[in-house]
Amino acid sequence: MKLLFSLFLTFMTGTAVVAQGIEFFHGTWDEALDLSKSQGKPLFVDAYAKWCGPCKRMAATTFKNAEAGDYFNKNFINVKIDAEESEGVKFRQKYPVTAFPTLYFIDENGEVIHQAVGAQDVKGLISLGDKALDKVDYSREYAAGYEKGKREPEFIFNYVKALNKSNKSSLGISNEYLRSQKDLTTEFNLRFILEAAVEADSRIFELLIKYQKEIGVLEGLQSLRDHIKLACENTVQKAIDFKNTELLQEAKEKMKQHYPELSDRFAIESDMAYFKAMKDTKNYAKACDDYVRKVANGNPGDMVHLAEEILNNFSSDEKCMKQAEKYAKEAAHQRGSFDDYYLYARVLxxxxxKKDALDAAHKCQELSKAEDSSATHSVEMLIKMIEG
Structure with a gap:
């Protein structure tokens, strides 16, 4: 299961960091590979050139987008390499770069998973990331051992972890192991239950709740809560996959029962994610307003994200776009950054x-003087678009 809903929640609960867009690692290539191994994430590499116009535009727009940042910061170690400088020349000895930008997805062993040439918008870049992640499977070696009959507890535990890491179903393997155990309260089995409870609508989640006191003592209360939240997020994603409102409701109810401190926020964000995926503009708009009133508390980063989500997904819906305009206007007037006015102009x-959009774009142009040259170029293009 691809944890798209989990990514949505990560953004909404961490705006201050994610609103900056994609975070790029600053270090050597060897250090990036080491980080990939230690964190269990593949690498995303933007091989660019300083003179490249499409590279500059992508850096100024796509890479600064909150949705792109949320997705790539969650799933990849992100690296920018100037392919014409010393580190870049060395990089090109193994990874050919014949046009700019060249985008590479590389595993922890330095092997290419996927690659593409050319600048991408947000949806295009995330689509490339999806294709790369589809090719990453940490469980392949364990699957071969399992087929040969390996059933040692430690092996099964690591197999389940690898399946979870690869976003593949682990419930069948986990249930088979747990049914073979006479005592589920051993330290090993309690840790196994914690790792295996990946969906709130499962028998193993009920075991997690049954033994939550023991697991909390063993692994810590926050670890327990994190797994409860993750399991509920995964059930919301299942609800989206199967277009099932009963699963959506079940996830919200179990969050309320077992992690009440975050349940109100979780319920609103779950509705936003579900109705967005269903293209249900009426209920999505209502959920957005609920979020603004009950969660955002005037946070401009949240307002910008909501406005951008609406612009990217419901630009043809008049009611949703009025909301987007309201959110973008409030963020621009409250925080007044380049990115805020850039988005406000696009929404207008x-x-x-057009007149209001041009005013916002000119304000954005003034603010671009404190940014890099790519920001100035982007707003100039926007002004031409408005005037044209």
């Missing part, structure tokens, strides 16, 4: 308010 343009 989409809503047919």
């Amino acid at each position: 343009l989409q809503n047919g308010k």
Whole structure:
């Protein structure tokens, strides 16, 4: 299961960090590979050139996008390499770069998983990331051993961890192991239950709740809560996959029962994710307003994210776009950053308010003087678009 809903929640609960877009690692290539191994994430590499116009545009727009940042910061170690400088020249000896930008997805062993050439918008870049992740399977070696009959507890535990890490179903393997155990309260089995409880609508989740006191003592209360939240997130994702409102409700109820401190926020964010995926503009708009009133508390980062989500997904819906305009306007007036006014101008343009969009773009142009040259170029293109 691809944990898209988990990514959505990560953004909404961590705006201050994620709103900056994709975070790129600063270090050597060997250090990036080491980090990939230690964190169990593949690498995303933007091989660019300083003179490359599409590279600059992607850096100024796609890489700064909150949704792109949320997705790539969660799933990859992100690296930018100037392919014409010393480190880049060395990189090109193994990874050919014949056009700019060249985008590589590379595993922890330095092997290419996927690659593409050319600048991407947010949806295109995330689509490339999905294709790369589909090719990453940490469980392959364990699967071969399992087929040969290996059933040692430590092996099964590591197999389940590898399946979870690869976003593949582990419930069948986990249930088979747990049914073979006479005593589920050993330290090993309690840790196994914690790792295996990946969906709230499962028997193993009920075991997690049954032994939550013992597991909390063993692994810590926060670890227990994190796994409860993850299991509920995964059930929301299942609800989205199967278009099942009963699963959505079950996830929200179990979160309320077992992690009440976050349950109200979780319920609203679950509705936002579900109705967005279902293209249900009426209920999505209502969930957005609930979020603004009950969760955001005027946070401009949240307002910007909501406005951008609406612009990217419901630009043809008049009611949703009015909300986007309201959110973007509030963020621009409250925080007043380059990114805030850039988005506000785009929303106004989409809503047919060219004069207001031009005013916002000119304000953005003033703010771009404190940014890099790519920001100035981006806003100039936006002004031409509005005037054209």
